Amino acid sequence: MKLALLSDIHANMRAFDACLAHAASQGATHYALLGDLVGYGAEPAEVVARAMALAREQAVVLQGNHDALAVSPPATTATMEDATAAWTHAQLDASQRAFLSQLPLRHASGDVLLVHASADDPAAWHYVDNAHRAQASLASAGEGVRHVFVGHVHHQRVSRCPCPRTASGRRRSARSASRAMARRLRCTPSGTARHRRSRFTACPMTT
Structure with a gap:
C-alpha cells in the first residue's frame, strides 16, 4: 500500500488535480486529505x-x-478569514456543508496518526511549528503511534522527538510533516516531491 497525503488544498482545484495526478503517477493506492479543503x-x-x-x-x-x-x-x-468563510459557506450546497461538518479531526492507522493540527488538542488548531509543539503532539497521539502527520503550517518539515519507547521497544519520533515524510523526500528541479523506500507519497503545493 502507498498512501498519498494531501493537505491545505484551500479550494484550489487545479492544484488538487495536479497533486492527485502526481500521486497516481507515483503509485499511490490510498489517499488522505489532512484538512482545509476550503478557504481562500x-x-x-x-x-x-x-x-x-x-x-x-x-x-x-x-x-x-x-x-x-x-x-x-x-x-x-x-478578518479576511471571516469574509472568506462567509463567501465559501454561500458557495457550498447543503450536502457539502454537512459533509464538512461531520469530518473527523484525527485518524489513526497502525503506528500512524493523521491530524490537521496538533494532536494534543485538534480542535484548538495549534500549529506544529517547533520542537515543543511536535513533542506535545506526539505525547497525545496514543500508545503505538510512531509518526504523526499534520497539515496546517503550509511548510514541509520533520521533527524527531526523543520520546519514550513504545511497548514494542521502538523509539517514537514525531513527524510534523505538512504534505511530506521529509527524511524520505527529495525534490526534483521542477519541485515535484518523491519518496524513497516509503509507503507515503506527497505533492507539495504552494499557496
Whole structure:
C-alpha cells in the first residue's frame, strides 16, 4: 500500500488535480486529505465535491479549521478569514456543508496518526511549528503511534522527538510533516516531491 497525503488544498482545484495526478503517477493506492479543503481559493464547491467522491472510495478526509469555519461562519466579518468563510459557506450546497461538518479531526492507522493540527488538542488548531509543539503532539497521539502527520503550517518539515519507547521497544519520533515524510523526500528541479523506500507519497503545493 502507498498512501498519498494531501493537505491545505484551500479550494484550489487545479492544484488538487495536479497533486492527485502526481500521486497516481507515483503509485499511490490510498489517499488522505489532512484538512482545509476550503478557504481562500475560488473553487470550494468543486474541491469538496472531489473530496466527497474520494471519501466514497475509502479515502481518509479530515476536518481543518477553514472547513469548520465555512460550515459556521461568524456573523460579522472582522478578518479576511471571516469574509472568506462567509463567501465559501454561500458557495457550498447543503450536502457539502454537512459533509464538512461531520469530518473527523484525527485518524489513526497502525503506528500512524493523521491530524490537521496538533494532536494534543485538534480542535484548538495549534500549529506544529517547533520542537515543543511536535513533542506535545506526539505525547497525545496514543500508545503505538510512531509518526504523526499534520497539515496546517503550509511548510514541509520533520521533527524527531526523543520520546519514550513504545511497548514494542521502538523509539517514537514525531513527524510534523505538512504534505511530506521529509527524511524520505527529495525534490526534483521542477519541485515535484518523491519518496524513497516509503509507503507515503506527497505533492507539495504552494499557496
